[in-house]
Amino acid sequence: MRNISDLIEQYLKNMLQESTEGSVEIQRNELAEKFSCVPSQINYVISTRFTLEKGYMVESKRGGGGYVRIQRVELPALQTIQFHIRQTIGDCVEQSVAEGLIYQLEEALLVTKREAQLLRAAINRETIAVKLPLRDELRARLLRAMLISLLVK
Template identity: 45%
Template sequence: MTRHNTSDLIEAYLKKILEDSEIIEIRRTEMAQQFNCVPSQINYVINTRFTIQRGYTVASKRGGGGYIRIEKVKISDKHRFLEQVAELVDEALTEKNALAIIQKLYEEELLTQKEGNLILAVMAQSTLADYQEADKIRASLMRAVLERLSYEK
């Protein structure tokens, strides 16, 4: 029997709802009560597991009638998806975030498995280990990949 932590359970619950609906709106406090956790844990799950790199956009409204809206990115508009991902690539990009982006590009069939693996090899920490600004180099490489993909699709 596999044990899952609360964050995994929250993520699975939200993804299950998103299977049937493109957009969901949740109330943080209600979710926290449902999962018997603090509201900040709901924020953590949303901020780390429902990112544009993973194919989601998140909007929120604070206050008494506040909500958190999670929406699947409409992949039929691949060019817009690539633009949104490119906007999130700052001056520096960690290997972990590069992996998440490449994984999503593969899942959305914007890259083949072979292409994804080649790009991951180029962006790997072990490849860029001799460079002081490896995260900046990785970000530059990722922007170039995203730009090139947007021209081809």
């Protein structure tokens, strides 16, 4: 059985998919009531699963009429993917940022689930078993080379 965080994430993604504006506004309290959980659970899902690295922009307004707006940020057109990869990765990249980029590419259907799994395995800190900052530099080089070869067809 899926946990409550997975259910909330899927519910929000479905709302985004059905939205004509490409964004949704929710109220934490209302969503918490719907899922019979505390508002902090909603905050947790939004802050961990709807990040910029994963392709989402989140805007929050607290207070009486407070809301959370989640907007999907589309990847650049295919001809500018190389630039986007270089800009996101740079000379070194932390594992969390790299995984976020892989997630974003998988969500945009630019890499398959299997390709994403292979990419994650290759950039994992246990795979690149060297000390920082060299590990982040190696991760950036590996990821950039693999993504460019996968995406430039």
